[in-house]
Amino acid sequence: MKIFAFSCSxxxxxxxxxxxLNIFLESAEAAGAEVTKHYLTDLNINGCKxxxxxxxxxxxxxxxxxxxxxxxxxxLDTDILVYATPVYHDNIIHYLQRLRERTLPLALPEFIxxxxxxxxxxxxxxxxxxxxxxxxxxxxxxxxxxxxxLFQGATHIHLPSSVMIEHGKELPIIQGFIQDVKTAARKLxxxxxxxxxxxxxxxxxxxxxxxxxxxxxxxEMSAKYTPSG
Numbered sequence: 166m167k168i169f170a171f172s173c174s175x176x177x178x179x180x181x182x183x184x185x186l187n188i189f190l191e192s193a194e195a196a197g198a199e200v201t202k203h204y205l206t207d208l209n210i211n212g213c214k215x216x217x218x219x220x221x222x223x224x225x226x227x228x229x230x231x232x233x234x235x236x237x238x239x240x241l242d243t244d245i246l247v248y249a250t251p252v253y254h255d256n257i258i259h260y261l262q263r264l265r266e267r268t269l270p271l272a273l274p275e276f277i278x279x280x281x282x283x284x285x286x287x288x289x290x291x292x293x294x295x296x297x298x299x300x301x302x303x304x305x306x307x308x309x310x311x312x313x314x315l316f317q318g319a320t321h322i323h324l325p326s327s328v329m330i331e332h333g334k335e336l337p338i339i340q341g342f343i344q345d346v347k348t349a350a351r352k353l354x355x356x357x358x359x360x361x362x363x364x365x366x367x368x369x370x371x372x373x374x375x376x377x378x379x380x381x382x383x384x385e386m387s388a389k390y391t392p393s394g
Contacts, residue, residue: 166354168193169239170202170247173261177204181327182300186249188343189298189322192350193245201239205260208232213266220274225288233267240268241289245353248316249298251327252308257299257315265315294353295319300327304376306368320359322346323368326379333379342369 170190174182186202194200211229218228227233240246250257272285297316301308304326312321324330324342333339345366349359359367371379 166193166198166245166356167243168198168200168245168247168354169243170200171205171249171261171264172202173205173248173250173258173264175206175258175260176251177206180251181324181330182249182251182298184330185300185322185324185327185346186247186298189247189296189346189350192347193354196351196354198245198354201243205264208236210236210260210263210267212263213269217274219270225270227267227270229267236264237268237270240271240293241291243293245294245296247296247298250300250312252299252301252311255308256311296322296353298322298324300324302326302328304371304379306370309368320349320353320364321368322349325369325371326383329379332382336375338369338371338375342366 168190170186172183172186174180177183190200190202209231210233211231214228216222216228219226222228248261250261256262271288273288275286276283277286278284295316295318297312297319299309299312299322301324306323306325308325309321309323312323326333329336329339330343345363349363349367352359352363
């Protein structure tokens with residue numbers, strides 16, 4: 166099983182997004198998967214110009230010549246595509262948005278209706294699974310509405326108040342979440358599907374008492390860095 170992953174946070178190995186991605190990838194690799202990981206900020210990816218040459222001029226090929234020249238073939242050759250993104254200001258990181266836009270050559274220009282929604286069919290027949298690992302500062306699950314909308318049909322892993330992976334790692338709810346992430350990685354690496362029960366646990370939801378602690382600790386920390394006067 167081939168896994169092709171992008172760590173999209175500009176903080177790279179210093180951020181919790183990358184830490185959570187590594188937990189997933191290490192478990193998948195231990196289960197036999199062939200894992201490739203790239204830091205998206207290290208790659209040269211030009212923005213989409215909206216010219217649609219990849220549809221009607223040079224079908225399947227973008228006018229830009231950059232790292233997407235090898236990324237597109239790598240995506241086509243993978244079994245599982247993994248994106249790890251922080252949610253900043255209610256949106257995915259702009260590096261990932263640019264990458265998503267440049268995958269337009271993977272779609273055909275025709276309209277089709279799928280489950281009541283108008284979409285484009287894929288240019289290539291091979292299907293691959295997608296995993297979205299998303300972290301956020303807010304403690305509510307609503308922070309991930311944007312990733313749910315953009316990556317429909319993917320396996321979603323949501324970590325709200327992402328600092329808890331470090332500062333709250335002794336809490337049973339965090340330990341259980343990490344174990345579920347590892348279980349999901351192993352299952353996918355072995356070609357298994359994620360059942361509904363596990364899928365729901367991958368979207369961490371804090372009980373009110375934990376959320377209250379998170380908010381209190383955040384505000385105390387913030388006060389230390391807020392200039393007085």
